[in-house]
Amino acid sequence: MKDQFLLTPDITFLNHGSFGACPKVVFENYRYWQLEFEKEPVYFIQKRLNDLLRHSRQMLGDFVGCEANDLFFTPNPSTAINTVMRSMKLEPGDEILSTNLEYGAMDRMWNFYCRKNGTRYVQQPIELPLTSKEHFLEQFWKGYSERTKVVFISHITSSTALILPVQEIVEKARSLGLITIVDGAHVPGHIDLNITALDCDYYTGAVHKWLLSPKGCSFLYARKEVQDGLDPLIVSWGYDSDFPGESRFIDYHEYNGTRDFSPYLTVPELFEFREANNWVEQTAASKALIREWYPKFCELLNTQPICPVTEEFLGQMCSIPVNTPDEFKLKDTLYDRFGIQIPVTKHGDKNWIRLSLQPYNTIDDIQTFYQALQQLKEEGELLIT
Ligand SMILES: Cc1ncc(COP(=O)(O)O)c(C=O)c1O
Structure with missing residues:
Protein backbone atom coordinates (compact mmCIF):
# COMPACT_ATOMS: atom_id res chain seq x y z
CA MET A 1 0.00 0.00 0.00
CA LYS A 2 2.87 2.42 0.64
CA ASP A 3 3.24 2.98 -3.12
CA GLN A 4 -0.23 4.44 -3.13
CA PHE A 5 0.78 7.11 -0.63
CA LEU A 6 3.10 10.07 -0.99
CA LEU A 7 5.21 9.05 1.99
CA THR A 8 8.92 8.90 1.36
CA PRO A 9 9.94 5.21 1.06
CA ASP A 10 13.17 5.53 3.06
CA ILE A 11 11.42 6.39 6.34
CA THR A 12 9.59 3.87 8.51
CA PHE A 13 6.50 5.97 9.06
CA LEU A 14 4.76 5.02 12.29
CA ASN A 15 3.09 8.33 12.99
CA HIS A 16 -0.12 8.52 11.02
CA GLY A 17 -1.75 9.93 14.14
CA SER A 18 -0.13 13.37 14.13
CA PHE A 19 -1.05 14.74 10.72
CA GLY A 20 -2.31 11.78 8.70
CA ALA A 21 -0.91 10.83 5.29
CA CYS A 22 -2.73 11.29 2.00
CA PRO A 23 -3.05 8.73 -0.82
CA LYS A 24 -1.69 9.85 -4.19
CA VAL A 25 -5.07 9.75 -5.94
CA VAL A 26 -6.68 11.88 -3.26
CA PHE A 273 -10.21 5.35 -2.44
CA ARG A 274 -11.45 3.64 0.73
CA GLU A 275 -13.96 1.62 -1.23
CA ALA A 276 -11.52 0.58 -3.96
CA ASN A 277 -8.97 -0.55 -1.40
CA ASN A 278 -11.21 -2.43 1.04
CA TRP A 279 -10.17 0.06 3.66
CA VAL A 280 -12.44 -1.26 6.39
CA GLU A 281 -10.98 -4.78 6.15
CA GLN A 282 -7.43 -3.49 5.81
CA THR A 283 -7.69 -1.23 8.84
CA ALA A 284 -9.22 -4.07 10.86
CA ALA A 285 -5.95 -5.91 10.19
CA SER A 286 -3.95 -2.87 11.40
CA LYS A 287 -6.03 -2.85 14.60
CA ALA A 288 -5.37 -6.54 15.13
CA LEU A 289 -1.63 -5.86 14.76
CA ILE A 290 -1.83 -3.14 17.40
CA ARG A 291 -3.45 -5.58 19.83
CA GLU A 292 -0.88 -8.25 19.00
CA TRP A 293 2.20 -6.05 19.35
CA TYR A 294 1.25 -3.65 22.15
CA PRO A 295 1.95 -6.19 24.93
CA LYS A 296 5.21 -7.21 23.19
CA PHE A 297 6.51 -3.64 23.12
CA CYS A 298 5.49 -3.14 26.74
CA GLU A 299 7.27 -6.32 27.73
CA LEU A 300 10.41 -5.21 25.90
CA LEU A 301 10.40 -1.95 27.88
CA ASN A 302 9.45 -3.64 31.19
CA THR A 303 6.19 -1.81 31.37
CA GLN A 304 2.44 -2.47 31.09
CA PRO A 305 -0.28 -1.57 28.60
CA ILE A 306 -2.26 1.38 29.94
CA CYS A 307 -5.64 -0.21 29.24
CA PRO A 308 -7.15 -3.63 28.52
CA VAL A 309 -5.80 -4.73 25.14
CA THR A 310 -9.20 -4.84 23.47
CA GLU A 311 -11.12 -3.09 20.72
CA GLU A 312 -13.02 -1.18 23.36
CA PHE A 313 -9.92 0.87 24.21
CA LEU A 314 -7.58 0.54 21.22
CA GLY A 315 -7.86 1.31 17.53
CA GLN A 316 -4.92 1.76 15.19
CA MET A 317 -2.72 3.36 17.83
CA CYS A 318 -1.25 2.42 21.18
CA SER A 319 0.93 4.32 23.61
CA ILE A 320 3.85 2.62 25.23
CA PRO A 321 4.96 4.18 28.52
CA VAL A 322 8.69 4.82 28.25
CA ASN A 323 11.26 5.62 30.84
CA THR A 324 13.77 7.93 29.21
CA PRO A 325 15.76 10.86 30.55
CA ASP A 326 15.20 12.84 27.35
CA GLU A 327 12.11 12.34 25.19
CA PHE A 328 13.32 14.74 22.47
CA LYS A 329 16.64 12.92 22.14
CA LEU A 330 14.93 9.54 21.99
CA LYS A 331 12.65 10.74 19.19
CA ASP A 332 15.59 12.24 17.26
CA THR A 333 17.67 9.11 17.76
CA LEU A 334 14.90 6.89 16.42
CA TYR A 335 14.68 9.14 13.37
CA ASP A 336 18.36 9.92 12.76
CA ARG A 337 19.85 6.50 13.46
CA PHE A 338 17.03 4.18 12.54
CA GLY A 339 14.92 6.18 10.07
CA ILE A 340 11.80 5.76 12.20
CA GLN A 341 9.22 8.53 12.41
CA ILE A 342 7.33 8.06 15.66
CA PRO A 343 6.28 10.54 18.37
CA VAL A 344 7.85 10.43 21.81
CA THR A 345 5.99 12.89 24.00
CA LYS A 346 5.84 14.05 27.55
CA HIS A 347 2.33 14.33 28.93
CA GLY A 348 2.01 15.21 32.57
CA ASP A 349 5.00 13.59 34.28
CA LYS A 350 5.15 10.59 31.90
CA ASN A 351 6.74 9.90 28.53
CA TRP A 352 4.99 7.97 25.80
CA ILE A 353 5.91 6.43 22.46
CA ARG A 354 2.77 6.32 20.35
CA LEU A 355 2.66 3.70 17.64
CA SER A 356 0.23 4.24 14.73
CA LEU A 357 -0.45 1.55 12.14
CA GLN A 358 -2.13 2.06 8.79
CA PRO A 359 -2.45 -0.43 5.94
CA TYR A 360 0.70 1.09 4.36
CA ASN A 361 2.70 -0.28 7.30
CA THR A 362 4.16 -3.76 7.07
CA ILE A 363 5.35 -6.28 9.62
CA ASP A 364 8.87 -5.20 8.60
CA ASP A 365 8.09 -1.67 9.84
CA ILE A 366 7.01 -3.04 13.22
CA GLN A 367 10.08 -5.23 13.44
CA THR A 368 12.38 -2.35 12.50
CA PHE A 369 10.92 -0.40 15.40
CA TYR A 370 11.14 -3.36 17.78
CA GLN A 371 14.79 -3.98 16.92
CA ALA A 372 15.66 -0.30 17.30
CA LEU A 373 14.19 -0.28 20.82
CA GLN A 374 15.98 -3.51 21.61
CA GLN A 375 19.28 -1.99 20.54
CA LEU A 376 18.70 1.22 22.52
CA LYS A 377 17.76 -0.86 25.52
CA GLU A 378 21.05 -2.79 25.24
CA GLU A 379 22.99 0.45 24.97
CA GLY A 380 21.22 1.53 28.18
CA GLU A 381 21.45 5.29 27.80
CA LEU A 382 18.14 6.48 26.36
CA LEU A 383 15.91 3.75 27.67
CA ILE A 384 15.94 2.95 31.34
CA THR A 385 14.05 -0.26 31.93
C1 LIG B 1 -7.29 14.94 20.68
C2 LIG B 1 -6.80 15.84 19.59
N1 LIG B 1 -7.46 16.98 19.32
C3 LIG B 1 -7.06 17.80 18.32
C4 LIG B 1 -5.97 17.50 17.55
C5 LIG B 1 -5.52 18.34 16.42
O1 LIG B 1 -5.92 19.64 16.44
P1 LIG B 1 -5.26 20.71 15.47
O2 LIG B 1 -4.98 20.05 14.16
O3 LIG B 1 -6.30 21.74 15.37
O4 LIG B 1 -3.99 21.17 16.12
C6 LIG B 1 -5.25 16.33 17.81
C7 LIG B 1 -4.07 16.02 16.99
O5 LIG B 1 -3.35 15.13 17.11
C8 LIG B 1 -5.67 15.50 18.85
O6 LIG B 1 -5.00 14.38 19.14
Whole structure:
Protein backbone atom coordinates (compact mmCIF):
# COMPACT_ATOMS: atom_id res chain seq x y z
CA MET A 1 0.00 0.00 0.00
CA LYS A 2 2.87 2.42 0.64
CA ASP A 3 3.24 2.98 -3.12
CA GLN A 4 -0.23 4.44 -3.13
CA PHE A 5 0.78 7.11 -0.63
CA LEU A 6 3.10 10.07 -0.99
CA LEU A 7 5.21 9.05 1.99
CA THR A 8 8.92 8.90 1.36
CA PRO A 9 9.94 5.21 1.06
CA ASP A 10 13.17 5.53 3.06
CA ILE A 11 11.42 6.39 6.34
CA THR A 12 9.59 3.87 8.51
CA PHE A 13 6.50 5.97 9.06
CA LEU A 14 4.76 5.02 12.29
CA ASN A 15 3.09 8.33 12.99
CA HIS A 16 -0.12 8.52 11.02
CA GLY A 17 -1.75 9.93 14.14
CA SER A 18 -0.13 13.37 14.13
CA PHE A 19 -1.05 14.74 10.72
CA GLY A 20 -2.31 11.78 8.70
CA ALA A 21 -0.91 10.83 5.29
CA CYS A 22 -2.73 11.29 2.00
CA PRO A 23 -3.05 8.73 -0.82
CA LYS A 24 -1.69 9.85 -4.19
CA VAL A 25 -5.07 9.75 -5.94
CA VAL A 26 -6.68 11.88 -3.26
CA PHE A 27 -3.84 14.38 -3.46
CA GLU A 28 -4.17 14.51 -7.25
CA ASN A 29 -7.85 15.25 -6.77
CA TYR A 30 -6.90 18.08 -4.39
CA ARG A 31 -4.64 19.58 -7.06
CA TYR A 32 -7.39 19.17 -9.60
CA TRP A 33 -9.71 21.33 -7.47
CA GLN A 34 -6.99 23.91 -6.92
CA LEU A 35 -6.57 24.19 -10.71
CA GLU A 36 -10.29 24.39 -11.32
CA PHE A 37 -10.42 27.28 -8.86
CA GLU A 38 -7.51 29.13 -10.44
CA LYS A 39 -8.80 28.68 -14.00
CA GLU A 40 -11.94 30.70 -13.30
CA PRO A 41 -11.97 31.89 -9.70
CA VAL A 42 -15.07 34.04 -10.01
CA TYR A 43 -17.26 31.42 -11.63
CA PHE A 44 -15.89 28.79 -9.24
CA ILE A 45 -16.74 30.75 -6.10
CA GLN A 46 -20.04 32.19 -7.30
CA LYS A 47 -21.52 29.30 -9.25
CA ARG A 48 -19.86 26.03 -8.29
CA LEU A 49 -18.55 26.14 -4.73
CA ASN A 50 -21.83 25.91 -2.82
CA ASP A 51 -22.96 22.75 -4.60
CA LEU A 52 -19.55 21.14 -4.33
CA LEU A 53 -19.34 21.84 -0.62
CA ARG A 54 -22.85 20.57 -0.10
CA HIS A 55 -21.99 17.30 -1.83
CA SER A 56 -18.89 16.87 0.36
CA ARG A 57 -20.86 17.72 3.49
CA GLN A 58 -23.57 15.24 2.52
CA MET A 59 -21.06 12.41 2.07
CA LEU A 60 -19.26 13.25 5.28
CA GLY A 61 -22.53 13.61 7.21
CA ASP A 62 -23.71 10.20 5.96
CA PHE A 63 -20.43 8.71 7.13
CA VAL A 64 -20.34 10.25 10.61
CA GLY A 65 -24.08 9.89 11.19
CA CYS A 66 -25.56 13.35 10.98
CA GLU A 67 -27.43 15.57 8.55
CA ALA A 68 -25.36 17.44 5.97
CA ASN A 69 -26.52 20.81 7.31
CA ASP A 70 -25.59 20.04 10.90
CA LEU A 71 -21.86 20.20 10.21
CA PHE A 72 -19.56 22.65 8.50
CA PHE A 73 -15.98 22.33 7.35
CA THR A 74 -13.09 23.85 9.27
CA PRO A 75 -9.38 23.64 8.49
CA ASN A 76 -8.67 21.77 11.75
CA PRO A 77 -10.19 20.75 15.09
CA SER A 78 -8.71 23.80 16.84
CA THR A 79 -10.74 26.13 14.64
CA ALA A 80 -13.82 24.02 15.31
CA ILE A 81 -13.52 24.07 19.10
CA ASN A 82 -12.44 27.72 19.15
CA THR A 83 -15.75 28.51 17.43
CA VAL A 84 -17.60 26.86 20.32
CA MET A 85 -15.39 28.48 22.95
CA ARG A 86 -15.91 31.99 21.52
CA SER A 87 -19.70 31.58 21.83
CA MET A 88 -19.63 30.16 25.34
CA LYS A 89 -21.32 32.32 27.95
CA LEU A 90 -20.34 31.03 31.37
CA GLU A 91 -20.40 32.87 34.68
CA PRO A 92 -17.28 33.41 36.82
CA GLY A 93 -16.77 30.34 39.00
CA ASP A 94 -18.45 28.00 36.51
CA GLU A 95 -16.48 24.88 35.62
CA ILE A 96 -15.56 23.02 32.45
CA LEU A 97 -15.00 19.39 33.35
CA SER A 98 -12.34 17.55 31.37
CA THR A 99 -9.44 15.17 31.98
CA ASN A 100 -5.67 15.37 32.27
CA LEU A 101 -5.42 13.38 29.01
CA GLU A 102 -6.53 16.11 26.58
CA TYR A 103 -4.67 17.55 23.62
CA GLY A 104 -2.28 20.36 24.63
CA ALA A 105 -3.69 22.92 22.18
CA MET A 106 -7.18 22.39 23.59
CA ASP A 107 -5.89 22.74 27.17
CA ARG A 108 -4.36 26.05 26.16
CA MET A 109 -7.59 27.19 24.57
CA TRP A 110 -9.63 26.46 27.72
CA ASN A 111 -6.98 28.08 29.92
CA PHE A 112 -7.25 31.17 27.74
CA TYR A 113 -11.04 31.17 28.10
CA CYS A 114 -10.90 30.67 31.85
CA ARG A 115 -8.38 33.45 32.41
CA LYS A 116 -10.60 35.85 30.54
CA ASN A 117 -13.85 34.78 32.18
CA GLY A 118 -12.96 33.69 35.69
CA THR A 119 -14.15 30.14 35.02
CA ARG A 120 -12.30 26.94 35.93
CA TYR A 121 -10.92 24.26 33.61
CA VAL A 122 -11.05 21.12 35.72
CA GLN A 123 -8.63 18.55 34.36
CA GLN A 124 -9.75 15.57 36.37
CA PRO A 125 -6.70 13.29 36.90
CA ILE A 126 -7.21 9.84 35.38
CA GLU A 127 -5.10 7.14 36.90
CA LEU A 128 -3.55 4.69 34.44
CA PRO A 129 -3.67 1.85 33.62
CA LEU A 130 -7.41 1.82 33.07
CA THR A 131 -8.94 -1.47 34.09
CA SER A 132 -12.42 -1.01 32.63
CA LYS A 133 -14.83 1.53 31.23
CA GLU A 134 -16.42 1.83 34.66
CA HIS A 135 -13.00 2.54 36.17
CA PHE A 136 -12.64 5.51 33.84
CA LEU A 137 -16.18 6.81 34.43
CA GLU A 138 -15.83 6.61 38.18
CA GLN A 139 -12.61 8.65 38.11
CA PHE A 140 -13.99 11.16 35.62
CA TRP A 141 -17.18 12.01 37.51
CA LYS A 142 -15.22 12.70 40.69
CA GLY A 143 -14.43 16.01 39.00
CA TYR A 144 -18.10 17.01 38.83
CA SER A 145 -19.39 19.75 41.11
CA GLU A 146 -22.49 21.91 41.30
CA ARG A 147 -20.55 24.55 39.31
CA THR A 148 -19.89 22.20 36.38
CA LYS A 149 -21.57 23.57 33.27
CA VAL A 150 -19.63 21.97 30.43
CA VAL A 151 -18.04 18.61 29.70
CA PHE A 152 -15.16 18.63 27.22
CA ILE A 153 -13.70 15.23 26.38
CA SER A 154 -11.56 13.51 23.74
CA HIS A 155 -13.13 10.53 22.03
CA ILE A 156 -9.63 9.19 21.35
CA THR A 157 -6.87 10.79 23.42
CA SER A 158 -3.74 12.19 21.86
CA SER A 159 -0.52 11.11 23.64
CA THR A 160 -2.16 8.14 25.34
CA ALA A 161 -4.19 6.90 22.30
CA LEU A 162 -7.12 5.67 24.42
CA ILE A 163 -10.68 5.30 23.19
CA LEU A 164 -12.79 6.88 25.95
CA PRO A 165 -16.41 5.92 26.77
CA VAL A 166 -17.90 9.12 25.39
CA GLN A 167 -21.38 7.65 24.89
CA GLU A 168 -21.76 7.07 28.63
CA ILE A 169 -20.22 10.43 29.48
CA VAL A 170 -22.50 12.35 27.13
CA GLU A 171 -25.57 10.48 28.35
CA LYS A 172 -24.95 11.36 31.98
CA ALA A 173 -23.77 14.90 31.21
CA ARG A 174 -26.94 15.62 29.24
CA SER A 175 -29.09 14.25 32.06
CA LEU A 176 -27.31 16.74 34.35
CA GLY A 177 -28.08 19.56 31.92
CA LEU A 178 -24.42 20.13 30.90
CA ILE A 179 -23.13 21.34 27.55
CA THR A 180 -21.24 18.47 25.89
CA ILE A 181 -18.28 19.03 23.57
CA VAL A 182 -16.43 16.05 22.09
CA ASP A 183 -12.98 16.30 20.54
CA GLY A 184 -13.02 13.45 18.04
CA ALA A 185 -9.96 14.60 16.06
CA HIS A 186 -8.76 10.99 15.72
CA VAL A 187 -12.12 9.35 15.17
CA PRO A 188 -13.51 9.66 11.61
CA GLY A 189 -12.22 6.78 9.52
CA HIS A 190 -10.60 5.21 12.60
CA ILE A 191 -13.45 3.84 14.71
CA ASP A 192 -17.20 3.76 14.08
CA LEU A 193 -18.99 7.02 14.67
CA ASN A 194 -22.65 7.97 14.76
CA ILE A 195 -22.94 11.51 16.04
CA THR A 196 -26.74 11.50 16.12
CA ALA A 197 -26.72 8.45 18.38
CA LEU A 198 -24.02 10.01 20.54
CA ASP A 199 -26.30 13.05 20.93
CA CYS A 200 -23.65 15.50 22.11
CA ASP A 201 -23.99 19.25 21.57
CA TYR A 202 -20.76 19.70 19.61
CA TYR A 203 -18.39 17.27 17.92
CA THR A 204 -15.23 17.95 15.97
CA GLY A 205 -13.39 15.43 13.84
CA ALA A 206 -10.40 15.68 11.51
CA VAL A 207 -10.82 14.39 7.98
CA HIS A 208 -7.12 14.78 7.22
CA LYS A 209 -6.01 12.22 9.80
CA TRP A 210 -7.63 8.79 9.51
CA LEU A 211 -10.07 9.67 6.75
CA LEU A 212 -7.11 10.45 4.45
CA SER A 213 -7.83 13.89 2.98
CA PRO A 214 -5.00 16.36 2.36
CA LYS A 215 -4.21 18.64 5.29
CA GLY A 216 -6.73 21.31 6.18
CA CYS A 217 -9.98 19.37 6.32
CA SER A 218 -11.97 18.91 9.53
CA PHE A 219 -15.48 19.71 10.69
CA LEU A 220 -17.65 20.96 13.51
CA TYR A 221 -21.02 19.37 14.16
CA ALA A 222 -23.60 21.21 16.28
CA ARG A 223 -26.90 19.74 17.45
CA LYS A 224 -29.84 21.63 15.91
CA GLU A 225 -30.96 23.02 19.28
CA VAL A 226 -27.61 24.79 19.87
CA GLN A 227 -26.99 26.06 16.34
CA ASP A 228 -28.69 29.44 16.81
CA GLY A 229 -26.45 30.22 19.77
CA LEU A 230 -23.22 29.59 17.86
CA ASP A 231 -21.58 32.76 16.57
CA PRO A 232 -19.44 32.60 13.44
CA LEU A 233 -15.74 32.71 14.34
CA ILE A 234 -15.20 34.88 11.26
CA VAL A 235 -18.13 37.08 10.31
CA SER A 236 -18.40 37.24 6.54
CA TRP A 237 -20.84 37.24 3.60
CA GLY A 238 -22.99 34.51 5.08
CA TYR A 239 -24.10 36.80 7.91
CA ASP A 240 -27.19 38.76 6.81
CA SER A 241 -26.62 36.98 3.53
CA ASP A 242 -27.90 38.55 0.31
CA PHE A 243 -28.47 35.04 -1.01
CA PRO A 244 -29.50 32.90 1.97
CA GLY A 245 -29.03 29.21 1.44
CA GLU A 246 -31.10 26.40 2.87
CA SER A 247 -29.41 26.64 6.28
CA ARG A 248 -28.54 29.77 8.20
CA PHE A 249 -26.10 27.70 10.25
CA ILE A 250 -24.12 26.82 7.10
CA ASP A 251 -24.33 30.40 5.77
CA TYR A 252 -22.88 31.75 9.03
CA HIS A 253 -19.98 29.36 9.33
CA GLU A 254 -18.83 27.85 6.07
CA TYR A 255 -17.69 30.83 4.06
CA ASN A 256 -15.17 32.98 5.88
CA GLY A 257 -13.34 34.93 3.21
CA THR A 258 -11.27 34.02 0.18
CA ARG A 259 -9.19 30.90 0.63
CA ASP A 260 -8.52 27.46 -0.75
CA PHE A 261 -11.53 25.19 -0.26
CA SER A 262 -9.92 22.29 -2.15
CA PRO A 263 -9.22 19.99 0.83
CA TYR A 264 -12.98 19.90 1.51
CA LEU A 265 -13.75 18.98 -2.08
CA THR A 266 -11.67 15.79 -1.96
CA VAL A 267 -14.21 14.06 0.30
CA PRO A 268 -15.94 12.13 -2.54
CA GLU A 269 -12.55 10.98 -3.85
CA LEU A 270 -11.31 9.73 -0.51
CA PHE A 271 -14.44 7.62 -0.07
CA GLU A 272 -13.75 6.15 -3.49
CA PHE A 273 -10.21 5.35 -2.44
CA ARG A 274 -11.45 3.64 0.73
CA GLU A 275 -13.96 1.62 -1.23
CA ALA A 276 -11.52 0.58 -3.96
CA ASN A 277 -8.97 -0.55 -1.40
CA ASN A 278 -11.21 -2.43 1.04
CA TRP A 279 -10.17 0.06 3.66
CA VAL A 280 -12.44 -1.26 6.39
CA GLU A 281 -10.98 -4.78 6.15
CA GLN A 282 -7.43 -3.49 5.81
CA THR A 283 -7.69 -1.23 8.84
CA ALA A 284 -9.22 -4.07 10.86
CA ALA A 285 -5.95 -5.91 10.19
CA SER A 286 -3.95 -2.87 11.40
CA LYS A 287 -6.03 -2.85 14.60
CA ALA A 288 -5.37 -6.54 15.13
CA LEU A 289 -1.63 -5.86 14.76
CA ILE A 290 -1.83 -3.14 17.40
CA ARG A 291 -3.45 -5.58 19.83
CA GLU A 292 -0.88 -8.25 19.00
CA TRP A 293 2.20 -6.05 19.35
CA TYR A 294 1.25 -3.65 22.15
CA PRO A 295 1.95 -6.19 24.93
CA LYS A 296 5.21 -7.21 23.19
CA PHE A 297 6.51 -3.64 23.12
CA CYS A 298 5.49 -3.14 26.74
CA GLU A 299 7.27 -6.32 27.73
CA LEU A 300 10.41 -5.21 25.90
CA LEU A 301 10.40 -1.95 27.88
CA ASN A 302 9.45 -3.64 31.19
CA THR A 303 6.19 -1.81 31.37
CA GLN A 304 2.44 -2.47 31.09
CA PRO A 305 -0.28 -1.57 28.60
CA ILE A 306 -2.26 1.38 29.94
CA CYS A 307 -5.64 -0.21 29.24
CA PRO A 308 -7.15 -3.63 28.52
CA VAL A 309 -5.80 -4.73 25.14
CA THR A 310 -9.20 -4.84 23.47
CA GLU A 311 -11.12 -3.09 20.72
CA GLU A 312 -13.02 -1.18 23.36
CA PHE A 313 -9.92 0.87 24.21
CA LEU A 314 -7.58 0.54 21.22
CA GLY A 315 -7.86 1.31 17.53
CA GLN A 316 -4.92 1.76 15.19
CA MET A 317 -2.72 3.36 17.83
CA CYS A 318 -1.25 2.42 21.18
CA SER A 319 0.93 4.32 23.61
CA ILE A 320 3.85 2.62 25.23
CA PRO A 321 4.96 4.18 28.52
CA VAL A 322 8.69 4.82 28.25
CA ASN A 323 11.26 5.62 30.84
CA THR A 324 13.77 7.93 29.21
CA PRO A 325 15.76 10.86 30.55
CA ASP A 326 15.20 12.84 27.35
CA GLU A 327 12.11 12.34 25.19
CA PHE A 328 13.32 14.74 22.47
CA LYS A 329 16.64 12.92 22.14
CA LEU A 330 14.93 9.54 21.99
CA LYS A 331 12.65 10.74 19.19
CA ASP A 332 15.59 12.24 17.26
CA THR A 333 17.67 9.11 17.76
CA LEU A 334 14.90 6.89 16.42
CA TYR A 335 14.68 9.14 13.37
CA ASP A 336 18.36 9.92 12.76
CA ARG A 337 19.85 6.50 13.46
CA PHE A 338 17.03 4.18 12.54
CA GLY A 339 14.92 6.18 10.07
CA ILE A 340 11.80 5.76 12.20
CA GLN A 341 9.22 8.53 12.41
CA ILE A 342 7.33 8.06 15.66
CA PRO A 343 6.28 10.54 18.37
CA VAL A 344 7.85 10.43 21.81
CA THR A 345 5.99 12.89 24.00
CA LYS A 346 5.84 14.05 27.55
CA HIS A 347 2.33 14.33 28.93
CA GLY A 348 2.01 15.21 32.57
CA ASP A 349 5.00 13.59 34.28
CA LYS A 350 5.15 10.59 31.90
CA ASN A 351 6.74 9.90 28.53
CA TRP A 352 4.99 7.97 25.80
CA ILE A 353 5.91 6.43 22.46
CA ARG A 354 2.77 6.32 20.35
CA LEU A 355 2.66 3.70 17.64
CA SER A 356 0.23 4.24 14.73
CA LEU A 357 -0.45 1.55 12.14
CA GLN A 358 -2.13 2.06 8.79
CA PRO A 359 -2.45 -0.43 5.94
CA TYR A 360 0.70 1.09 4.36
CA ASN A 361 2.70 -0.28 7.30
CA THR A 362 4.16 -3.76 7.07
CA ILE A 363 5.35 -6.28 9.62
CA ASP A 364 8.87 -5.20 8.60
CA ASP A 365 8.09 -1.67 9.84
CA ILE A 366 7.01 -3.04 13.22
CA GLN A 367 10.08 -5.23 13.44
CA THR A 368 12.38 -2.35 12.50
CA PHE A 369 10.92 -0.40 15.40
CA TYR A 370 11.14 -3.36 17.78
CA GLN A 371 14.79 -3.98 16.92
CA ALA A 372 15.66 -0.30 17.30
CA LEU A 373 14.19 -0.28 20.82
CA GLN A 374 15.98 -3.51 21.61
CA GLN A 375 19.28 -1.99 20.54
CA LEU A 376 18.70 1.22 22.52
CA LYS A 377 17.76 -0.86 25.52
CA GLU A 378 21.05 -2.79 25.24
CA GLU A 379 22.99 0.45 24.97
CA GLY A 380 21.22 1.53 28.18
CA GLU A 381 21.45 5.29 27.80
CA LEU A 382 18.14 6.48 26.36
CA LEU A 383 15.91 3.75 27.67
CA ILE A 384 15.94 2.95 31.34
CA THR A 385 14.05 -0.26 31.93
C1 LIG B 1 -7.29 14.94 20.68
C2 LIG B 1 -6.80 15.84 19.59
N1 LIG B 1 -7.46 16.98 19.32
C3 LIG B 1 -7.06 17.80 18.32
C4 LIG B 1 -5.97 17.50 17.55
C5 LIG B 1 -5.52 18.34 16.42
O1 LIG B 1 -5.92 19.64 16.44
P1 LIG B 1 -5.26 20.71 15.47
O2 LIG B 1 -4.98 20.05 14.16
O3 LIG B 1 -6.30 21.74 15.37
O4 LIG B 1 -3.99 21.17 16.12
C6 LIG B 1 -5.25 16.33 17.81
C7 LIG B 1 -4.07 16.02 16.99
O5 LIG B 1 -3.35 15.13 17.11
C8 LIG B 1 -5.67 15.50 18.85
O6 LIG B 1 -5.00 14.38 19.14
